[in-house]
Amino acid sequence: MKARERFRAGKNFKLLEDDADDKPLRDGNTGDSKGETKQQERDQTAQLTSQIARLQEMLYAQRTHKLLLVLQGMDTSGKDGTITSLFHGINPMGLRAVGFKAPTSTELAHDFLWRIHSHVPVAGEIVIFNRSHYEDVLITVVQGMIDEKECKRRYAQILDFERMLAESGTIIVKVFLHISNDEQRQRLQERLIDPDKQWKFDQNDVVQRKKWDEYQQAYQRAIVATDTDHAPWYVIPANSKTHRNLLISTLLLEILEDLKLSFPKFDPELAKLKIE
Amino acid sequence: MKARERFRAGKNFKLLEDDADDKPLRDGNTGDSKGETKQQERDQTAQLTSQIARLQEMLYAQRTHKLLLVLQGMDTSGKDGTITSLFHGINPMGLRAVGFKAPTSTELAHDFLWRIHSHVPVAGEIVIFNRSHYEDVLITVVQGMIDEKECKRRYAQILDFERMLAESGTIIVKVFLHISNDEQRQRLQERLIDPDKQWKFDQNDVVQRKKWDEYQQAYQRAIVATDTDHAPWYVIPANSKTHRNLLISTLLLEILEDLKLSFPKFDPELAKLKIE
Numbered sequence: 001m002k003a004r005e006r007f008r009a010g011k012n013f014k015l016l017e018d019d020a021d022d023k024p025l026r027d028g029n030t031g032d033s034k035g036e037t038k039q040q041e042r043d044q045t046a047q048l049t050s051q052i053a054r055l056q057e058m059l060y061a062q063r064t065h066k067l068l069l070v071l072q073g074m075d076t077s078g079k080d081g082t083i084t085s086l087f088h089g090i091n092p093m094g095l096r097a098v099g100f101k102a103p104t105s106t107e108l109a110h111d112f113l114w115r116i117h118s119h120v121p122v123a124g125e126i127v128i129f130n131r132s133h134y135e136d137v138l139i140t141v142v143q144g145m146i147d148e149k150e151c152k153r154r155y156a157q158i159l160d161f162e163r164m165l166a167e168s169g170t171i172i173v174k175v176f177l178h179i180s181n182d183e184q185r186q187r188l189q190e191r192l193i194d195p196d197k198q199w200k201f202d203q204n205d206v207v208q209r210k211k212w213d214e215y216q217q218a219y220q221r222a223i224v225a226t227d228t229d230h231a232p233w234y235v236i237p238a239n240s241k242t243h244r245n246l247l248i249s250t251l252l253l254e255i256l257e258d259l260k261l262s263f264p265k266f267d268p269e270l271a272k273l274k275i276e
Numbered sequence: 277m278k279a280r281e282r283f284r285a286g287k288n289f290k291l292l293e294d295d296a297d298d299k300p301l302r303d304g305n306t307g308d309s310k311g312e313t314k315q316q317e318r319d320q321t322a323q324l325t326s327q328i329a330r331l332q333e334m335l336y337a338q339r340t341h342k343l344l345l346v347l348q349g350m351d352t353s354g355k356d357g358t359i360t361s362l363f364h365g366i367n368p369m370g371l372r373a374v375g376f377k378a379p380t381s382t383e384l385a386h387d388f389l390w391r392i393h394s395h396v397p398v399a400g401e402i403v404i405f406n407r408s409h410y411e412d413v414l415i416t417v418v419q420g421m422i423d424e425k426e427c428k429r430r431y432a433q434i435l436d437f438e439r440m441l442a443e444s445g446t447i448i449v450k451v452f453l454h455i456s457n458d459e460q461r462q463r464l465q466e467r468l469i470d471p472d473k474q475w476k477f478d479q480n481d482v483v484q485r486k487k488w489d490e491y492q493q494a495y496q497r498a499i500v501a502t503d504t505d506h507a508p509w510y511v512i513p514a515n516s517k518t519h520r521n522l523l524i525s526t527l528l529l530e531i532l533e534d535l536k537l538s539f540p541k542f543d544p545e546l547a548k549l550k551i552e
Contacts, residue, residue, distance in 0.1 A: 061475045084367045091360045093375055093406060097368035130369060188551045198547065199337045199540040206551065264475040271474065275464045275482065 060094035063124035073177030166230035336370035339400035349453030442506035
Protein backbone atom coordinates (compact mmCIF):
# COMPACT_ATOMS: atom_id res chain seq x y z
CA MET A 1 0.00 0.00 0.00
CA LYS A 2 1.22 3.45 -0.80
CA ALA A 3 2.37 5.66 2.09
CA ARG A 4 -0.11 8.32 0.96
CA GLU A 5 -3.00 5.96 1.57
CA ARG A 6 -1.53 4.31 4.63
CA PHE A 7 -0.96 7.50 6.63
CA ARG A 8 -3.82 9.59 5.30
CA ALA A 9 -6.02 10.77 8.15
CA GLY A 10 -9.35 10.67 6.31
CA LYS A 11 -12.81 11.64 7.44
CA ASN A 12 -13.09 8.91 10.09
CA PHE A 13 -9.79 9.75 11.74
CA LYS A 14 -9.50 9.10 15.48
CA LEU A 15 -6.46 10.40 17.33
CA LEU A 16 -5.41 7.55 19.61
CA GLU A 17 -2.64 7.89 22.17
CA ASP A 18 -1.25 4.40 21.54
CA ASP A 19 -0.76 4.99 17.82
CA ALA A 20 2.07 7.41 18.57
CA ASP A 21 4.25 4.41 19.25
CA ASP A 22 3.55 2.63 15.93
CA LYS A 23 6.49 1.73 13.74
CA PRO A 24 4.80 0.41 10.60
CA LEU A 25 8.00 0.37 8.52
CA ARG A 26 10.01 -1.45 11.18
CA ASP A 27 8.37 -4.89 10.71
CA GLY A 28 10.83 -7.52 9.59
CA ASN A 29 13.45 -4.85 9.45
CA THR A 30 14.97 -4.99 12.91
CA GLY A 31 18.63 -5.15 13.67
CA ASP A 32 20.06 -7.25 16.46
CA SER A 33 19.73 -4.37 18.90
CA LYS A 34 17.70 -1.19 19.21
CA GLY A 35 20.78 0.85 18.32
CA GLU A 36 21.28 -1.19 15.18
CA THR A 37 17.64 -0.78 14.15
CA LYS A 38 17.91 2.98 14.55
CA GLN A 39 21.09 3.04 12.50
CA GLN A 40 19.36 1.05 9.76
CA GLU A 41 16.54 3.59 9.76
CA ARG A 42 19.00 6.48 9.56
CA ASP A 43 20.73 4.84 6.60
CA GLN A 44 17.44 4.18 4.81
CA THR A 45 16.37 7.79 5.43
CA ALA A 46 19.67 9.11 4.05
CA GLN A 47 19.05 7.07 0.89
CA LEU A 48 15.57 8.53 0.52
CA THR A 49 16.61 12.12 1.22
CA SER A 50 19.33 11.98 -1.42
CA GLN A 51 16.64 10.87 -3.89
CA ILE A 52 14.43 13.72 -2.65
CA ALA A 53 17.33 16.16 -3.17
CA ARG A 54 17.68 14.96 -6.77
CA LEU A 55 13.96 15.44 -7.45
CA GLN A 56 14.07 18.84 -5.80
CA GLU A 57 16.72 19.90 -8.32
CA MET A 58 14.27 18.99 -11.09
CA LEU A 59 11.40 20.78 -9.35
CA TYR A 60 13.64 23.85 -9.09
CA ALA A 61 14.72 23.59 -12.73
CA GLN A 62 11.22 23.00 -14.13
CA ARG A 63 9.44 25.66 -12.10
CA THR A 64 6.06 24.15 -12.82
CA HIS A 65 5.18 22.86 -9.33
CA LYS A 66 5.27 24.30 -5.83
CA LEU A 67 5.35 22.17 -2.70
CA LEU A 68 4.06 23.24 0.68
CA LEU A 69 4.79 20.99 3.65
CA VAL A 70 2.86 21.93 6.78
CA LEU A 71 4.29 20.50 10.01
CA GLN A 72 2.08 20.50 13.07
CA GLY A 73 2.37 18.74 16.40
CA MET A 74 2.53 19.28 20.13
CA ASP A 75 5.64 20.86 21.70
CA THR A 76 8.68 18.57 21.35
CA SER A 77 6.90 16.46 18.71
CA GLY A 78 9.89 16.95 16.41
CA LYS A 79 9.00 19.70 13.97
CA ASP A 80 12.46 21.30 14.13
CA GLY A 81 14.16 17.91 14.22
CA THR A 82 12.32 16.80 11.10
CA ILE A 83 13.37 19.93 9.23
CA THR A 84 17.02 19.61 10.24
CA SER A 85 17.20 15.88 9.57
CA LEU A 86 15.40 15.66 6.26
CA PHE A 87 16.26 18.83 4.44
CA HIS A 88 19.97 19.15 4.70
CA GLY A 89 21.44 18.17 1.39
CA ILE A 90 18.79 20.18 -0.40
CA ASN A 91 19.84 23.33 -2.22
CA PRO A 92 18.82 26.22 0.07
CA MET A 93 18.03 28.27 -3.06
CA GLY A 94 14.92 26.11 -3.62
CA LEU A 95 13.94 25.49 -0.02
CA ARG A 96 12.52 27.78 2.64
CA ALA A 97 11.57 26.93 6.20
CA VAL A 98 9.18 29.37 7.83
CA GLY A 99 8.40 29.31 11.54
CA PHE A 100 5.18 30.89 12.78
CA LYS A 101 5.24 32.17 16.35
CA ALA A 102 2.69 34.16 18.32
CA PRO A 103 1.36 36.76 15.88
CA THR A 104 2.64 40.36 16.10
CA SER A 105 0.18 43.20 16.62
CA THR A 106 0.30 43.98 12.89
CA GLU A 107 -0.44 40.36 12.05
CA LEU A 108 -3.29 40.26 14.54
CA ALA A 109 -4.78 43.35 12.96
CA HIS A 110 -5.20 41.35 9.74
CA ASP A 111 -7.16 38.18 9.03
CA PHE A 112 -5.35 35.04 10.27
CA LEU A 113 -4.40 33.91 6.75
CA TRP A 114 -2.69 37.18 5.82
CA ARG A 115 0.73 36.36 7.26
CA ILE A 116 0.49 32.78 5.98
CA HIS A 117 -0.28 33.80 2.41
CA SER A 118 2.85 35.93 2.12
CA HIS A 119 5.06 32.86 2.71
CA VAL A 120 3.55 30.27 0.36
CA PRO A 121 5.97 28.73 -2.18
CA VAL A 122 6.64 30.16 -5.63
CA ALA A 123 7.00 27.88 -8.65
CA GLY A 124 10.02 25.60 -8.25
CA GLU A 125 10.15 26.01 -4.51
CA ILE A 126 9.63 23.76 -1.47
CA VAL A 127 8.41 25.61 1.61
CA ILE A 128 8.11 24.03 5.03
CA PHE A 129 5.78 25.61 7.56
CA ASN A 130 6.93 24.98 11.12
CA ARG A 131 3.49 25.56 12.66
CA SER A 132 0.97 27.32 10.44
CA HIS A 133 -2.55 28.71 10.07
CA TYR A 134 -3.68 25.61 11.98
CA GLU A 135 -2.53 27.24 15.21
CA ASP A 136 -5.46 29.60 14.64
CA VAL A 137 -7.92 26.74 15.14
CA LEU A 138 -5.90 24.98 17.86
CA ILE A 139 -4.39 27.23 20.51
CA THR A 140 -7.16 29.76 19.94
CA VAL A 141 -9.81 27.09 20.58
CA VAL A 142 -8.11 25.56 23.62
CA GLN A 143 -7.48 28.99 25.15
CA GLY A 144 -11.04 30.06 24.46
CA MET A 145 -9.92 32.96 22.26
CA ILE A 146 -12.49 32.10 19.60
CA ASP A 147 -15.94 30.58 19.95
CA GLU A 148 -17.46 27.61 18.17
CA LYS A 149 -18.99 29.75 15.44
CA GLU A 150 -15.70 31.46 14.62
CA CYS A 151 -13.87 28.12 14.70
CA LYS A 152 -16.22 26.66 12.09
CA ARG A 153 -15.93 29.80 10.00
CA ARG A 154 -12.15 29.39 10.06
CA TYR A 155 -12.30 25.73 9.02
CA ALA A 156 -14.28 26.86 5.98
CA GLN A 157 -11.84 29.69 5.28
CA ILE A 158 -8.91 27.27 5.48
CA LEU A 159 -10.65 24.91 3.04
CA ASP A 160 -11.21 27.76 0.59
CA PHE A 161 -7.67 29.07 0.96
CA GLU A 162 -6.03 25.68 0.48
CA ARG A 163 -8.24 24.86 -2.51
CA MET A 164 -7.17 28.12 -4.14
CA LEU A 165 -3.49 27.29 -3.52
CA ALA A 166 -3.95 23.77 -4.91
CA GLU A 167 -5.79 25.09 -7.96
CA SER A 168 -2.84 27.40 -8.54
CA GLY A 169 -0.38 24.51 -8.70
CA THR A 170 0.61 24.01 -5.07
CA ILE A 171 1.06 20.47 -3.81
CA ILE A 172 -0.05 20.66 -0.17
CA VAL A 173 1.18 18.05 2.30
CA LYS A 174 0.00 18.43 5.89
CA VAL A 175 1.76 16.32 8.48
CA PHE A 176 0.72 15.84 12.09
CA LEU A 177 3.61 14.55 14.21
CA HIS A 178 1.87 12.34 16.73
CA ILE A 179 3.61 11.81 20.07
CA SER A 180 2.18 10.44 23.31
CA ASN A 181 1.76 12.36 26.51
CA ASP A 182 4.46 10.32 28.21
CA GLU A 183 6.90 10.86 25.33
CA GLN A 184 6.42 14.62 25.66
CA ARG A 185 7.07 14.42 29.40
CA GLN A 186 10.36 12.60 28.78
CA ARG A 187 11.44 14.98 26.03
CA LEU A 188 10.74 18.08 28.10
CA GLN A 189 12.64 16.53 30.99
CA GLU A 190 15.63 15.74 28.74
CA ARG A 191 15.56 19.28 27.37
CA LEU A 192 15.85 20.68 30.88
CA ILE A 193 19.00 18.80 31.80
CA ASP A 194 20.86 19.06 28.47
CA PRO A 195 23.18 22.12 28.39
CA ASP A 196 22.87 22.27 24.57
CA LYS A 197 19.09 22.15 24.66
CA GLN A 198 17.90 23.86 27.83
CA TRP A 199 17.53 27.12 25.88
CA LYS A 200 14.68 25.53 23.94
CA PHE A 201 12.68 25.09 27.15
CA ASP A 202 9.83 27.49 27.58
CA GLN A 203 7.81 27.70 30.82
CA ASN A 204 4.74 28.06 28.64
CA ASP A 205 5.26 24.49 27.39
CA VAL A 206 4.43 23.26 30.88
CA VAL A 207 1.32 25.43 30.97
CA GLN A 208 0.11 24.13 27.61
CA ARG A 209 0.93 20.57 28.61
CA LYS A 210 -1.74 20.73 31.31
CA LYS A 211 -4.30 21.06 28.52
CA TRP A 212 -3.06 17.97 26.70
CA ASP A 213 -6.49 16.40 26.26
CA GLU A 214 -8.06 19.60 24.97
CA TYR A 215 -5.26 19.92 22.40
CA GLN A 216 -5.71 16.33 21.26
CA GLN A 217 -9.42 16.98 20.77
CA ALA A 218 -8.75 20.22 18.91
CA TYR A 219 -6.27 18.43 16.63
CA GLN A 220 -8.68 15.60 15.90
CA ARG A 221 -11.47 18.03 15.02
CA ALA A 222 -9.24 20.24 12.88
CA ILE A 223 -7.74 17.30 11.01
CA VAL A 224 -11.12 15.75 10.25
CA ALA A 225 -12.58 19.11 9.23
CA THR A 226 -9.75 20.02 6.84
CA ASP A 227 -8.58 16.72 5.36
CA THR A 228 -9.26 16.95 1.63
CA ASP A 229 -7.86 15.25 -1.46
CA HIS A 230 -6.09 18.42 -2.56
CA ALA A 231 -4.73 19.15 0.93
CA PRO A 232 -4.59 15.86 2.81
CA TRP A 233 -3.48 15.32 6.39
CA TYR A 234 -1.00 12.58 7.16
CA VAL A 235 -0.68 11.37 10.73
CA ILE A 236 2.86 10.24 11.46
CA PRO A 237 3.58 8.25 14.62
CA ALA A 238 6.50 10.16 16.06
CA ASN A 239 7.54 8.63 19.39
CA SER A 240 10.58 7.23 17.57
CA LYS A 241 12.63 9.96 15.90
CA THR A 242 14.47 7.72 13.44
CA HIS A 243 11.28 5.99 12.40
CA ARG A 244 9.45 9.31 12.08
CA ASN A 245 12.13 10.57 9.69
CA LEU A 246 11.93 7.37 7.68
CA LEU A 247 8.15 7.69 7.41
CA ILE A 248 8.14 11.32 6.34
CA SER A 249 10.91 10.86 3.79
CA THR A 250 9.09 7.81 2.38
CA LEU A 251 5.92 9.87 2.05
CA LEU A 252 7.65 12.88 0.49
CA LEU A 253 9.60 10.82 -2.00
CA GLU A 254 6.41 9.08 -3.09
CA ILE A 255 4.67 12.42 -3.60
CA LEU A 256 7.59 13.87 -5.56
CA GLU A 257 7.90 10.72 -7.70
CA ASP A 258 4.24 10.95 -8.62
CA LEU A 259 4.90 14.38 -10.12
CA LYS A 260 7.00 12.70 -12.85
CA LEU A 261 9.58 15.45 -12.66
CA SER A 262 12.45 15.77 -15.12
CA PHE A 263 14.95 18.39 -16.14
CA PRO A 264 13.68 20.75 -18.83
CA LYS A 265 13.94 19.20 -22.29
CA PHE A 266 17.45 19.00 -23.67
CA ASP A 267 17.92 20.90 -26.92
CA PRO A 268 20.54 19.16 -29.10
CA GLU A 269 20.77 22.20 -31.40
CA LEU A 270 21.62 24.48 -28.49
CA ALA A 271 24.31 22.01 -27.42
CA LYS A 272 26.14 22.72 -30.68
CA LEU A 273 26.60 26.39 -29.85
CA LYS A 274 30.28 27.23 -29.58
CA ILE A 275 31.12 29.63 -26.76
CA GLU A 276 33.79 32.14 -27.83
CA MET B 277 48.12 34.33 8.61
CA LYS B 278 44.40 34.43 9.16
CA ALA B 279 42.11 33.84 6.17
CA ARG B 280 40.38 37.16 6.87
CA GLU B 281 43.63 39.03 6.28
CA ARG B 282 44.86 36.80 3.51
CA PHE B 283 41.81 37.12 1.26
CA ARG B 284 40.74 40.63 2.19
CA ALA B 285 40.57 42.83 -0.90
CA GLY B 286 41.69 46.10 0.73
CA LYS B 287 42.06 49.56 -0.73
CA ASN B 288 44.85 48.65 -3.14
CA PHE B 289 43.04 45.70 -4.63
CA LYS B 290 43.79 44.84 -8.26
CA LEU B 291 41.66 42.26 -10.02
CA LEU B 292 44.13 40.10 -11.93
CA GLU B 293 43.02 37.36 -14.32
CA ASP B 294 45.79 34.96 -13.27
CA ASP B 295 44.81 35.05 -9.59
CA ALA B 296 41.62 33.13 -10.37
CA ASP B 297 43.75 30.01 -10.61
CA ASP B 298 45.43 30.39 -7.21
CA LYS B 299 45.14 27.54 -4.73
CA PRO B 300 46.74 28.97 -1.61
CA LEU B 301 45.54 26.17 0.66
CA ARG B 302 46.74 23.41 -1.63
CA ASP B 303 50.48 23.82 -0.91
CA GLY B 304 52.03 20.75 0.65
CA ASN B 305 48.64 19.18 0.65
CA THR B 306 48.48 17.41 -2.67
CA GLY B 307 47.41 13.85 -3.16
CA ASP B 308 49.10 11.55 -5.64
CA SER B 309 46.67 12.58 -8.35
CA LYS B 310 44.40 15.52 -9.12
CA GLY B 311 41.36 13.41 -8.23
CA GLU B 312 42.90 12.55 -4.88
CA THR B 313 43.69 16.21 -4.15
CA LYS B 314 40.10 17.17 -4.89
CA GLN B 315 38.83 14.41 -2.62
CA GLN B 316 41.11 15.64 0.16
CA GLU B 317 39.69 19.13 -0.28
CA ARG B 318 36.14 17.81 -0.18
CA ASP B 319 36.88 15.92 3.03
CA GLN B 320 38.51 18.96 4.64
CA THR B 321 35.55 21.10 3.61
CA ALA B 322 33.10 18.58 5.09
CA GLN B 323 35.02 18.78 8.37
CA LEU B 324 34.81 22.57 8.36
CA THR B 325 31.13 22.73 7.39
CA SER B 326 30.17 20.39 10.22
CA GLN B 327 31.96 22.79 12.61
CA ILE B 328 30.11 25.68 10.95
CA ALA B 329 26.82 23.82 11.44
CA ARG B 330 27.58 23.44 15.15
CA LEU B 331 28.36 27.15 15.53
CA GLN B 332 25.23 28.04 13.57
CA GLU B 333 23.18 26.14 16.17
CA MET B 334 24.67 28.39 18.82
CA LEU B 335 24.09 31.51 16.73
CA TYR B 336 20.47 30.43 16.35
CA ALA B 337 20.10 29.67 20.06
CA GLN B 338 21.76 32.89 21.25
CA ARG B 339 20.00 35.27 18.87
CA THR B 340 22.56 38.00 19.50
CA HIS B 341 24.29 38.05 16.10
CA LYS B 342 23.13 38.13 12.49
CA LEU B 343 25.31 37.03 9.59
CA LEU B 344 24.96 38.28 6.04
CA LEU B 345 27.01 36.55 3.37
CA VAL B 346 26.99 38.37 0.03
CA LEU B 347 28.05 36.25 -2.95
CA GLN B 348 29.00 38.03 -6.14
CA GLY B 349 30.77 36.85 -9.26
CA MET B 350 30.46 36.53 -13.02
CA ASP B 351 28.01 34.00 -14.51
CA THR B 352 29.11 30.41 -13.74
CA SER B 353 31.51 31.62 -11.03
CA GLY B 354 29.89 29.20 -8.59
CA LYS B 355 27.45 31.19 -6.49
CA ASP B 356 24.78 28.47 -6.57
CA GLY B 357 27.38 25.73 -6.23
CA THR B 358 28.84 27.38 -3.13
CA ILE B 359 25.42 27.62 -1.50
CA THR B 360 24.53 24.00 -2.25
CA SER B 361 27.93 22.64 -1.21
CA LEU B 362 28.56 24.57 1.97
CA PHE B 363 25.18 24.99 3.56
CA HIS B 364 23.66 21.58 3.56
CA GLY B 365 23.85 20.20 7.06
CA ILE B 366 22.72 23.55 8.41
CA ASN B 367 19.28 23.79 9.98
CA PRO B 368 17.06 25.49 7.38
CA MET B 369 15.22 27.24 10.23
CA GLY B 370 18.26 29.47 10.78
CA LEU B 371 19.43 29.84 7.20
CA ARG B 372 17.94 31.68 4.24
CA ALA B 373 19.29 31.95 0.73
CA VAL B 374 17.92 34.85 -1.28
CA GLY B 375 18.49 35.21 -5.01
CA PHE B 376 18.19 38.63 -6.61
CA LYS B 377 17.20 38.67 -10.27
CA ALA B 378 16.32 41.53 -12.58
CA PRO B 379 14.18 43.88 -10.49
CA THR B 380 10.39 43.87 -10.97
CA SER B 381 8.59 47.06 -11.91
CA THR B 382 7.59 47.58 -8.27
CA GLU B 383 11.18 47.14 -7.14
CA LEU B 384 12.42 49.54 -9.81
CA ALA B 385 9.92 52.12 -8.62
CA HIS B 386 11.73 52.14 -5.25
CA ASP B 387 15.33 53.00 -4.41
CA PHE B 388 17.71 50.13 -5.22
CA LEU B 389 18.26 49.21 -1.55
CA TRP B 390 14.54 48.77 -0.83
CA ARG B 391 14.23 45.16 -1.95
CA ILE B 392 17.58 44.32 -0.37
CA HIS B 393 16.65 45.72 3.03
CA SER B 394 13.58 43.52 3.33
CA HIS B 395 15.74 40.37 3.19
CA VAL B 396 18.53 41.14 5.67
CA PRO B 397 18.99 38.60 8.49
CA VAL B 398 17.20 38.79 11.83
CA ALA B 399 19.01 37.98 15.08
CA GLY B 400 20.13 34.34 15.10
CA GLU B 401 19.95 33.99 11.35
CA ILE B 402 22.42 33.43 8.52
CA VAL B 403 21.31 34.90 5.21
CA ILE B 404 23.11 34.34 1.92
CA PHE B 405 22.60 36.80 -0.89
CA ASN B 406 23.03 35.19 -4.30
CA ARG B 407 23.74 38.46 -6.11
CA SER B 408 22.82 41.61 -4.24
CA HIS B 409 22.69 45.41 -4.25
CA TYR B 410 26.10 45.26 -5.93
CA GLU B 411 24.38 44.42 -9.21
CA ASP B 412 23.14 48.00 -9.07
CA VAL B 413 26.70 49.31 -9.46
CA LEU B 414 27.83 46.55 -11.86
CA ILE B 415 25.37 45.65 -14.60
CA THR B 416 23.89 49.15 -14.45
CA VAL B 417 27.35 50.68 -15.02
CA VAL B 418 28.41 48.28 -17.79
CA GLN B 419 25.07 48.71 -19.58
CA GLY B 420 25.23 52.46 -19.23
CA MET B 421 21.99 52.57 -17.24
CA ILE B 422 23.50 54.95 -14.69
CA ASP B 423 26.12 57.65 -15.13
CA GLU B 424 29.33 58.25 -13.19
CA LYS B 425 27.66 60.65 -10.78
CA GLU B 426 24.89 58.21 -9.91
CA CYS B 427 27.41 55.38 -9.55
CA LYS B 428 29.41 57.35 -6.97
CA ARG B 429 26.24 58.31 -5.17
CA ARG B 430 25.31 54.61 -4.95
CA TYR B 431 28.73 53.65 -3.59
CA ALA B 432 28.17 56.18 -0.81
CA GLN B 433 24.63 54.90 -0.21
CA ILE B 434 25.92 51.33 0.01
CA LEU B 435 28.57 52.40 2.53
CA ASP B 436 25.93 54.11 4.68
CA PHE B 437 23.52 51.20 4.42
CA GLU B 438 26.10 48.57 5.32
CA ARG B 439 27.44 50.65 8.22
CA MET B 440 23.91 50.90 9.61
CA LEU B 441 23.48 47.11 9.32
CA ALA B 442 26.84 46.50 10.99
CA GLU B 443 26.04 48.96 13.78
CA SER B 444 22.82 47.02 14.31
CA GLY B 445 24.69 43.77 14.93
CA THR B 446 25.04 42.32 11.44
CA ILE B 447 28.29 40.58 10.55
CA ILE B 448 28.73 41.33 6.85
CA VAL B 449 30.92 39.07 4.71
CA LYS B 450 31.20 39.98 1.04
CA VAL B 451 32.73 37.36 -1.22
CA PHE B 452 33.77 37.83 -4.83
CA LEU B 453 34.13 34.50 -6.62
CA HIS B 454 36.96 35.14 -9.03
CA ILE B 455 37.09 33.01 -12.18
CA SER B 456 39.07 33.59 -15.37
CA ASN B 457 37.61 34.31 -18.75
CA ASP B 458 38.72 30.93 -20.06
CA GLU B 459 37.19 29.12 -17.10
CA GLN B 460 33.86 30.80 -17.81
CA ARG B 461 34.06 29.75 -21.44
CA GLN B 462 34.61 26.13 -20.43
CA ARG B 463 31.83 26.17 -17.85
CA LEU B 464 29.29 27.67 -20.25
CA GLN B 465 30.29 25.09 -22.85
CA GLU B 466 29.85 22.25 -20.32
CA ARG B 467 26.48 23.61 -19.31
CA LEU B 468 25.30 23.48 -22.90
CA ILE B 469 26.05 19.81 -23.42
CA ASP B 470 24.96 18.48 -20.01
CA PRO B 471 21.28 17.35 -20.06
CA ASP B 472 21.01 18.06 -16.30
CA LYS B 473 22.41 21.55 -16.64
CA GLN B 474 21.43 22.92 -20.01
CA TRP B 475 18.35 24.56 -18.43
CA LYS B 476 20.71 26.88 -16.54
CA PHE B 477 22.00 28.28 -19.81
CA ASP B 478 20.76 31.72 -20.68
CA GLN B 479 21.46 33.37 -24.05
CA ASN B 480 22.01 36.58 -22.13
CA ASP B 481 25.11 35.02 -20.52
CA VAL B 482 26.77 35.06 -23.92
CA VAL B 483 25.81 38.69 -24.44
CA GLN B 484 27.19 39.71 -21.04
CA ARG B 485 30.34 37.64 -21.65
CA LYS B 486 31.27 39.95 -24.53
CA LYS B 487 31.65 42.73 -21.98
CA TRP B 488 34.00 40.70 -19.78
CA ASP B 489 36.64 43.44 -19.44
CA GLU B 490 34.08 46.10 -18.55
CA TYR B 491 32.65 43.83 -15.86
CA GLN B 492 36.10 43.16 -14.40
CA GLN B 493 36.72 46.91 -14.24
CA ALA B 494 33.34 47.54 -12.65
CA TYR B 495 34.03 44.83 -10.07
CA GLN B 496 37.45 46.22 -9.23
CA ARG B 497 36.06 49.72 -8.77
CA ALA B 498 33.09 48.58 -6.70
CA ILE B 499 35.22 46.37 -4.47
CA VAL B 500 37.78 49.10 -3.80
CA ALA B 501 35.07 51.68 -3.20
CA THR B 502 33.09 49.56 -0.72
CA ASP B 503 35.69 47.50 1.13
CA THR B 504 35.46 48.56 4.78
CA ASP B 505 36.37 46.98 8.10
CA HIS B 506 32.72 46.49 9.01
CA ALA B 507 31.81 45.12 5.57
CA PRO B 508 34.97 43.71 4.02
CA TRP B 509 35.33 42.15 0.58
CA TYR B 510 37.10 38.83 0.26
CA VAL B 511 38.36 37.78 -3.16
CA ILE B 512 38.25 34.02 -3.54
CA PRO B 513 40.08 32.37 -6.44
CA ALA B 514 37.37 30.13 -7.85
CA ASN B 515 38.66 28.32 -10.93
CA SER B 516 38.84 25.18 -8.77
CA LYS B 517 35.47 24.34 -7.24
CA THR B 518 36.78 22.10 -4.46
CA HIS B 519 39.42 24.62 -3.48
CA ARG B 520 36.91 27.47 -3.59
CA ASN B 521 34.66 25.61 -1.17
CA LEU B 522 37.61 24.91 1.11
CA LEU B 523 38.57 28.60 1.09
CA ILE B 524 35.10 29.93 1.82
CA SER B 525 34.42 27.41 4.57
CA THR B 526 37.80 28.22 6.15
CA LEU B 527 36.93 31.91 6.06
CA LEU B 528 33.43 31.45 7.44
CA LEU B 529 34.53 29.17 10.24
CA GLU B 530 37.17 31.69 11.28
CA ILE B 531 34.62 34.49 11.35
CA LEU B 532 32.13 32.42 13.36
CA GLU B 533 34.82 31.27 15.79
CA ASP B 534 35.81 34.88 16.45
CA LEU B 535 32.25 35.55 17.65
CA LYS B 536 32.92 33.29 20.68
CA LEU B 537 29.48 31.76 20.40
CA SER B 538 28.03 29.42 23.00
CA PHE B 539 24.66 28.04 23.96
CA PRO B 540 22.70 30.29 26.32
CA LYS B 541 23.82 29.85 29.93
CA PHE B 542 22.70 26.62 31.56
CA ASP B 543 20.53 27.14 34.62
CA PRO B 544 21.13 24.30 37.15
CA GLU B 545 18.04 25.33 39.13
CA LEU B 546 15.81 24.99 36.10
CA ALA B 547 17.27 21.55 35.45
CA LYS B 548 15.75 20.38 38.75
CA LEU B 549 12.20 21.08 37.59
CA LYS B 550 10.18 17.90 37.51
CA ILE B 551 7.83 17.63 34.51
CA GLU B 552 4.52 16.06 35.50
